[in-house]
Amino acid sequence: MSVVDLVVTGIGVVSPWGCEPAKLRLDGEPATGAEESWFDLTAELGARGYKYVPPAARYLLAAARRALADAGPVLAGVPEVRRGLALGTNSGIASVIDAMDETVNGPGADLLSPARAPYFSINTLAGRVAMEHGVKGWNLTLTSPRTAGLEALLAGTRAVRAGRSDLLLAGSAEAPLPVHAPGHERSEAGAAVLVLEPRATAVARGAAGYGACRTVAFFLPPHEAASTAAARTVTAAVARLLGEPAVLPAVIHLVTDPSPVGTALAARLQQLGARLDVVPAGAGTLQPVLHLVHGLARPGTVRLVVTASPDGACAMTLLQPDQPADQKRDFA
The missing domain is CATH 3.40.47.10 (Thiolase/Chalcone synthase)
Structure with a gap:
């Protein structure tokens, strides 16, 4: 590949x-x-x-x-x-x-x-x-x-x-x-x-892009979400996404609920030094993607969008805008 x-x-x-x-x-x-x-x-x-x-x-x-x-x-x-x-x-x-x-x-x-x-x-x-x-x-x-x-x-x-x-x-x-x-x-x-x-x-072709996205997905068993093993899983996912030593972005949107999985994921990210904007999750997949496109369309700030379901599915996407905030997108 x-x-x-x-x-x-x-x-x-x-x-x-x-x-x-x-x-x-x-x-x-x-x-x-x-x-x-x-x-x-x-x-x-x-x-x-x-x-x-x-x-x-x-x-x-x-x-x-x-x-x-x-x-x-x-x-x-x-x-x-x-x-x-x-x-x-x-x-x-x-x-x-x-x-x-x-x-x-x-x-x-x-x-x-x-x-x-x-x-x-x-x-x-x-x-x-x-x-x-x-x-x-x-x-x-x-x-x-x-x-x-x-x-x-x-x-x-x-x-x-x-x-x-x-x-x-x-x-x-x-x-x-x-x-x-x-x-x-x-x-x-x-x-x-x-x-x-x-x-x-x-x-x-002369196109000005918004920036790049990188995503990792992982799973936290709900009955073990607060375990040491689950914490290591989150840490490893952050390292895969950001490299080591991992430096977390200043802006992190966590779209989740107060389930054991969401609570444990938030706690681990905070232990790693994250300052979280916790967003109440809707019933589907749209809310995290809306935060993603909103971040890309407001260039100048590296952001992380994180989401988790009560079932244990978790994903993180790193947004890396290409343009400074005052640069206008255009096409040739």
């Missing part, structure tokens, strides 16, 4: 927190966006062709369009078979599946909508974007609780470095959980997509 220096050249966001990456309002409790009043379907995708597309797919399509527009004419130089896509989601189709179950258990499967039926599979969210933008190299959907959005960056970067593609779209998409589902009150809605390409390619 060759070492390819990837840079983020495009960011697209649609969310109830805002749609401009540098101006996202991420303070306080996660917004649900359940009424979808914040999303203008016609403005984002057009008046036709998306009536029966589920909300998460609409959000993802809109964010991908925004990200590719932001990146400039990047697709023109990359054959379709050299494009890849990695998506993280937890509740992207939860309401769709819930409605299908209600139909099957009630009036019967014959009344399932032919237009909605394909979305029984979580992979169709990424597949819909792949069809629209000619992503024919590979596409992958990850569903690890809470961490899947950051893991999409990790998996996608590995695929590019392994030679499977020359362009990566990566991000997260969520839709509100059914009202009766556990965690509905913490539902997330929206999508965030990043365009990543080799730095040499971006320079050759």
Whole structure:
């Protein structure tokens, strides 16, 4: 596997927190966006062709369009078979599946909508974007609780470095959980997509990037989260990400909850000298990715975005902006 220096050249966001990456309002409790009043379907995708597309797919399509527009004419130089896509989601189709179950258990499967039926599979969210933008190299959907959005960056970067593609779209998409589902009150809605390409390619086409991202993922067994072994796991993950001696960034966003895993992870990072901005987690994968794109779009400060789920999944992404705060992005 060759070492390819990837840079983020495009960011697209649609969310109830805002749609401009540098101006996202991420303070306080996660917004649900359940009424979808914040999303203008016609403005984002057009008046036709998306009536029966589920909300998460609409959000993802809109964010991908925004990200590719932001990146400039990047697709023109990359054959379709050299494009890849990695998506993280937890509740992207939860309401769709819930409605299908209600139909099957009630009036019967014959009344399932032919237009909605394909979305029984979580992979169709990424597949819909792949069809629209000619992503024919590979596409992958990850569903690890809470961490899947950051893991999409990790998996996608590995695929590019392994030679499977020359362009990566990566991000997260969520839709509100059914009202009766556990965690509905913490539902997330929206999508965030990043365009990543080799730095040499971006320079050759005259694109100014936002910066680089590096991600590590690890697991803390919930029943042993406070153990010495778990502490060593966190320390080793920090060392893999930052090198040794590890110097933690001044800005660290920890998206988590008061579960044993989240509490133990916060304690260990503080023992390593971290000053944490602890962010209440939503029910899905979107919140960490929104903090990631918000950090990249506000250049000048190295940041660390960390997240953990009660199940033990953990991930950290280091953001290294390319530009000083007063430099304007532009394309040749």
